[in-house]
Amino acid sequence: MASPQIPPSSSSSSPIHRLPTFNDRTINAEPPQPSPLETFASDPVFSAFLSPSFDSAAFSSQALSSGSAAARAESLQESIRLLNRHLRSEVLSRHPHLLSSLLSLRQASTSLSSLRPAVDSLTSSLQRTRQDLATPRSVLKTRTIQLKNLLATADLLHHSERLLKLAARLRDERLDLARAAELHREAKVLYEEKGLAGIEAVDEQMRTLGEASGKLRAEAAAAAERGMDGSNQNDIWVGLQVYYNLGELRPAVEALVSKYKVAGIKSINTALDMKAISSATSSGGFGGPGGVQRSGTPQIGSGKKAGEALWDRMRHCMDELYHVMAAVWQLQSVLTKKRLPFTQVLFLQEVWQEGEPLLTERVWEALVKAFAYQMKSAYTASSFVKEIFTIDYPRLFLMVENLLERISRDTDVKGVIPALSLEGRAQMVGAIQTFQVSFLALCLSRLSDHVNTIFPVSSRGIIPSKDQISRLISRIQEEIELVRMHGPLLHLVLREIAKVLHLLAERAEYQISTGPEARQVTGPATAAQLKNFALYQHLQEIHSRISTTMSTLPDSASKILSRSLKEVYEVECNSVSLLFKSMLEQLKSCINKMHQQNFGGDATDDGSLFGNSASPYMEELQKCTLDFRREFLSKLLPASSASRSEAICTRLVREMASEILVYFIRNASLVRPLSEAGKLRMARDMAELELAVQNLFPVEQLGPPYRALRAFRPVIFLETSQLVKSPLLQDLPPSVILHHLYSRGPDELESPMQKNKLTLAQYLLWLDSQGEDQIWKGIKATLDDYEMKVRGRGDKEFSPVYPIMLQIGSVVAQSASLL
Known part of the structure; x- marks a missing residue:
């Protein structure tokens, strides 16, 4: 500064x-x-x-x-x-200023010295006034204390009189429990808040009231428990109201809930007490005077009785758990419905806070925890209990399911919270999860052992007998029947059965013979083929009977086995598919010999065109179908025509017969030239073909292929000008008509096979791989070449088949464009 x-x-x-x-x-x-x-x-x-x-x-x-x-x-x-x-x-x-300040201080000191006598006089007056006021104040304070004591005494006397009157009213036997509890609570509050302790008459009455309060609590507890046990909510309400009036609602409810929870836990512990079961079933016990043996297994001869005793205790335990949950739910329902008289607050809010579990949830959680602990302990400590609950797990599962169903059904009341939630149900089922896993493993083991027995891994070529297959199917059906009424458990068992069917399909596929002996069709059935036939029949029996069983189950259960049954079905098909493929190739090779016949000559040129006998290739075809029927199909097709539609071989025979008809028509349409005598021969061969195919399958049941064959026979005799308007064309593919028209056209109108210099086998393979629109493109190219040749010569007229082929092809092209 x-x-x-x-x-x-x-x-x-x-x-x-x-x-x-x-x-x-x-x-x-x-x-x-x-x-x-x-x-x-x-x-x-x-x-x-x-x-x-x-x-x-x-x-x-x-x-x-x-x-x-x-x-x-x-x-x-x-x-x-x-x-x-x-x-x-x-x-x-600054000397002058300092001198003036000094003079001012001297004057102030002189003024103050004159005020001192006045201040002393004022001080004396104040002392005299204080002495004059002290005496009245002391008197007033004394009188105030006396008044306060008098008022306190009067108040004590008033409240004491009130308490004595309440005690007198409590001795009236006509009072109901709730009113008596209310009066007792009022007297107790009066005694504590007004400080009436030490008054002899009051203390004596309070001792009497203490004895009466014990009686009130006992009667309230009896009423509440009677109502909880008998599903009488009025009794529960009376007991709760007594406790509320006593100011003890929350601890009383806690005590009731704890009592029933302890009873439920005790019943669980008792149910799995092997020593108690031992004492109940035999005087000597399972293991002598000491009860059960160390392994928890009863001695020889007492296992059956011990098992029944165990199941009896489990039934009693389930009943007790139901009783506990129903009782606690009744208590919770009353607390949920009833409200306080003046505030209209639910009684439940007096004993429960937001975010806390409900009474039923608390009890159920404790019961499930105890049940799960005992089940786990029994599984590890007692081989006897483990064996009983594992082998007969569906019975245990049914007990638990029935308990859950009873509780859910009886506590499902509109406007009231049910006793069990979905999570609570799952917790109880999860408590027996260990035995469920063992049961499913045992189920899989039993069925897998059957499969390993009839299809051993170390051996190939051993086909099981019908009895072995029947026993396997029966065992699978028994496993299903055992759990048919238990929805969730049924699904779990079906998953294990699906694994077994998958194993069965793998083992059966390993047994299928695929060598040359399995494919030969020129002689009697070989040993390899007979083995495949037997395997096919066994798989067909398994697939048919299991499918029939599954049709009686819900859709959700049937879907579980659908994939594994499909695998069995595919192996079943594979066991005979090679044979059917070989038979079809043999029959097609017979039809291919059609082109070795002369269908273009007349009666004078080729005498073979006359007579009533079939063409050589058709005779060979008929012989093959008869041989196939005798040597193979008779062993594969079901004896009963009613069940024929269920057999794989029936489907394969139908497909083979249909393909033979289609293949014949396609080859017949490629015959060129085709004379009138050749048409007669072709029509006779078609009639013989029907008879040949009849050896395989009823030809009239083949549908479109048979209609196409019946339509092609009159088509070849129609005049070219009549073809377009003929209704017979509706049953024939356009490619067949177009190829047939080549036989009516001039030589310069080459077919796609001739134009591209393909062999018959190559062209037929190409036709099988193409659609009608692609075949028409190949034919259209030959028609364009023919048109160029005609126009190149300067001719203005085309063969009559040319516009007809263009017209049919345009329809094919138009249909393809719409797709």
Whole structure:
């Protein structure tokens, strides 16, 4: 901060200025010098002395360390002398003002000395007044204390009288429990809040009320338990109201819930107490006087009785758990329905806070936890219990399911929270999960052992007998029947059966013979084929009977086995598909010999066209179908025509017969040239074909292929001009008509086979791989070549078949464009 400036002297006549000290300064009249504080502020060393946070020790330490301590000390001394001179100058310059201030202080002291007698007089007056007021105040305080005591005594007497009257009313036997509890609560509150302890008459009445309160609690508990056990909500309400009036609702409800929870847990522990079962089934027990053996297994001869005793205890346990949950739910329902008289708050809110589990949830969680613990302990500690519950797991599962169903059904009341949630049901089922896993493993093991027995891994070529297959099917059906009524368990068992069927399909596929002996069709059935036939029949029996069983189950259960049954079906097909493929190839090779016949000659050129006998290739075809029927189909097709539609071989025979008809028509349409005599021969061969195919399958049941054959026979005799309008064309593929028209056209109208120089086999293979639109494109190319040849010669007329083929082809092209 800046130091005050020294003002210049206002008058040279001041006595102070006439002192010798100022003579030189006045005479010289030097200009004013800067203030020492301003000099210090600009000095890098002394500026630190103006700081509020100046530290003398730090300054001294710095001076000593810099090596100039003596010079610095001298500088400081000079600064001190400068400050002293400046201070003296300031005092002398303000001398008149200081003298006037001194005179003012002297006058103030004189005034104060005159006020002292008045203050002493006032102090004496105040002391006399205090003495005059002290006596009335003391009297008033005494009287106030007396009044307060009198009022307190009157209040105690009033409340004591009220309490004695309440005690007298409580002795009235006509009071109901709820009213008696209300009066008892009022008396107790009055005694505690008004401090009536120590009054002999009151204390005596409170002892009597204490005895009465014990009776009230006992009667309330009896009423509540009677209502919970008998599903009488009125009794429960009476008991709860008594507890509420006593101010003990929450602890009373907790005690009731705890009592039933403990009873449920005790029943679970008792049900799986093997020592108790031992004592109940035999006087000596399973393991002698000590009860069960260490392994938990009863002695020889007592296992059956022990098992029945175990199931009896489990039934009793399930009944007890139902009773506990139903009772707690009844209690919770009353708490949910009833409200407080004045506030209309639900009783439930007095014993339950938001976010806490409900009473039923708490009890069920404790029961499930105890049940799961006991089940796990029994599984690991008792081989006997493990065996009983594993082998007869569906019975255990049914008990649990029935318990859950009973609780859910009986507590499903509109407007009331049910006793069980979906999560709670799942927890109970999960408690027996260990035995479920063992049961499913045992089920899989039993069925897998059957499959391993009839289809051993180490042997190939061994075909099981019908009895073995029948036993396997019966075993699968027994496993299904065992759990048919248990939806979730049924699905689990079906998944294990699906694994077994998958294993069966793998083993059966390994047994299928695929060598040359399995494919030969020129002689009697070989041993390899007979083995495949037997395998096919076994798989067909398995697939048919299991499918029949599955048709009686819900759709959700049937879908589980659909994939594995499909695998069995595919292996069943594979066991005979090679044979049917070989038979079809043999029959097609017979039809291919059609093109070795002369269908273009007449009666004079070729006498073979006359007569009633079939063509050689057709005779060969008929012989093959008869041989196939005798050697193969008779062993594969079912004896009963009613079940024929269910057999794979029936489908394969139908497909083979249909393909033979289609293949014959396609080859017949390629015959070129075709004379009138050749048409007669072709028609006779068609009739013989029907008889040949009849050996395989009823030809009239083949549908479109048979209609196409019956339509092609009259088509070949129609005039070319009549073809377009003939309704017979509807039953024939356009490619057949187009190829047949080549036989009616001139030689220069080449077919796609001739144009591309393909063999018959190559062309037929191409036809099988193409659709009608692609075949038409190939035919259209030959028609375009024919048109160019005709126009190249300068002719203006085309063969009659040319416009007909274009017309039929345009229909094919139009149909293809719409797709």
